Amino acid sequence: MADDGLLTGYEKEDAELWLWDDLPELHMEVGYRINRLLHFERSKYQEISVAETAAFGRMLVLDGVPQVTEKDGYIYNEMISHIGLLTHPAPQHVAMIGGGDCGPSREAVKYPGIKQIDVVEIDPRVTTVSRMWFNPNQTLEDDPRITISHEDGALWIQKQQERIDVLLVDRSDPYGPAAVLYSRAFYKHIYTSLSYDGVAVFQSGSPFFDMKGLKRTRERLRALFPIVRTYLTTIPSFPGGIWSFTVASKRHDPLTASFDKLPLETRYINASIAKASFELPENIRAALR
Amino acid sequence: MADDGLLTGYEKEDAELWLWDDLPELHMEVGYRINRLLHFERSKYQEISVAETAAFGRMLVLDGVPQVTEKDGYIYNEMISHIGLLTHPAPQHVAMIGGGDCGPSREAVKYPGIKQIDVVEIDPRVTTVSRMWFNPNQTLEDDPRITISHEDGALWIQKQQERIDVLLVDRSDPYGPAAVLYSRAFYKHIYTSLSYDGVAVFQSGSPFFDMKGLKRTRERLRALFPIVRTYLTTIPSFPGGIWSFTVASKRHDPLTASFDKLPLETRYINASIAKASFELPENIRAALR
Structure with a gap:
């Protein structure tokens, strides 16, 4: 969990919530606008969240890293x-x-x-x-x-x-x-x-x-x-x-x-x-x- | 050219220069860390820049939008x-x-x-x-x-x-x-x-x-x-x-x-x-x- 109380990877910008996928080996960052954060919890192993993204629909996110999306x-x-x-x-x-x-x-x-x-x-x-x-x-x-x-x-x-x-x-x-x-x-x-x-x-x-x-x-x-x-x-x-x-x-x-x-x-x-x-x-x- | 004197799409973060490709229809943003800005000018039609990105090598950018890169x-x-x-x-x-x-x-x-x-x-x-x-x-x-x-x-x-x-x-x-x-x-x-x-x-x-x-x-x-x-x-x-x-x-x-x-x-x-x-x-x- 980040200092601001949000889950790893999520950031508030003005009134919007974004998920930032940091790709350090590529020196790239990919940001997804989140319509709604549907679920979040901390399991024994990791932070698990499900976000509704504008680009890919529902997205399963583990420790801030996108895993699988509804649309692909x-x-x-x-x-x-x-x-x-x-x-x-x-x-x-x-x-x-x-x-x-x-x-x-x-x-x-x-x-x-x-x-x-x-x-x-x-x-x-x-x-x-x-x-x-x-x-x-x-x-x-x-x-x-x-x-x-x-x-x-x-x-x-x-x-x-x-x-x-x-x-x-x-x-x-x-x-x-x-x-x-x-x-x-x-x-x-x-x-x-x-x-x-x-x-x-x-x-x-x-x-x-x-x-x-x-x-x-x-x-x-x-x-x-x-x-x-x-x-x-x-x-x-x-x-x-x-x-x-x-x-x-x-x-x-x-x-x-x-x-x-x-x-x-x-x-x-x-x-x-x-x-x-x-x-x-x-x-x-x-x-x- | 943006208010901060930088070309459209470019932003300074700490000591680093990044190019942000805004994809409004997808509600996504993709950021590329720039090793060096090799060239920039304003032509009759548009802002033209060439940036050396960490991920894709040299990149031709028109009005802040990536066009073609050295690596792909x-x-x-x-x-x-x-x-x-x-x-x-x-x-x-x-x-x-x-x-x-x-x-x-x-x-x-x-x-x-x-x-x-x-x-x-x-x-x-x-x-x-x-x-x-x-x-x-x-x-x-x-x-x-x-x-x-x-x-x-x-x-x-x-x-x-x-x-x-x-x-x-x-x-x-x-x-x-x-x-x-x-x-x-x-x-x-x-x-x-x-x-x-x-x-x-x-x-x-x-x-x-x-x-x-x-x-x-x-x-x-x-x-x-x-x-x-x-x-x-x-x-x-x-x-x-x-x-x-x-x-x-x-x-x-x-x-x-x-x-x-x-x-x-x-x-x-x-x-x-x-x-x-x-x-x-x-x-x-x-x-x-």
């Missing part, structure tokens, strides 16, 4: 989920580390073949608050296939042994508490947790602002997995817009996956977009060679 | 140019309205078949300042195929009759002086200016923030041209990242164009990216249907 959250959720879920030809057991807003699990339930969906989110309040403000009418938690574990994902993964067909790693940027989700040890535990033909998908950062980070993720995964592929999408509320995800797979190659099973009920992704997302611009292709 | 200008320039230049099988006469930084013409000169390149930019100082700070060592203006006309593009186009094979309309957003570049009359003059199999490419805005504007552009073009196609790319320094361009063509369809002639010397676009850029997300596809 579906792009992130669909793009992190379906590529991995369709790269594996018949996933039965899927898991998500992070995804406390349950966005990716809302995509996974669309596949009738999936029998078990584990969501691992350390902070139970994130799950509750997200449900309350983003999906009040969807009783996703009633789907008997979903189990939400409120644990540290880096510890949870160590207890899984060749059990998971598709794992989605919805991690935040490699600073502070999330740094462990970028370590060699974490990737090794993931390898072990996956079934013999398992697939993992990682949020792997901005190729425009942090090519080094993306390269590091890929190198660490290539030391373990025979197939490592990066794909791109655009998330309007993320700085720089262009964003990368990386697939690590023991056996199935996303480049030959049947994305034709799309569209299920989706707003952003379709079979052509899924395929096209693996086409990389010249300079990114060269940097990753 | 190539994406815009390549994506507005090559799709149109390759949709036409053998362009000889090409023209650019706007493009005072000469970015698109730097792409056009890569095609030996092109015999004439007209650049129409109302403000001669934009051309001079851009050359000075962005391409000091490239003597593009010495290429005898290029003619730069310092005129109003909306008037210039009325003097062209079935002369242009490929026209690139590098217009700014549909406010103020650029509004005329979105009018029915302007599109009609463009139709007349193009040769019997001519192609025009328009910057057509953010499909995320201004779908209405994109639809209007397409409707007006469809009233004139048999082939109208929208493609997308991501420009990191543009709000929301995702950006649209629209091709209007009398005869050649970009969906069946030979993009295999790429890559020429490019940093972003290649044949796969060119093809993939026409794949639209579900919601954009539905909105444009």
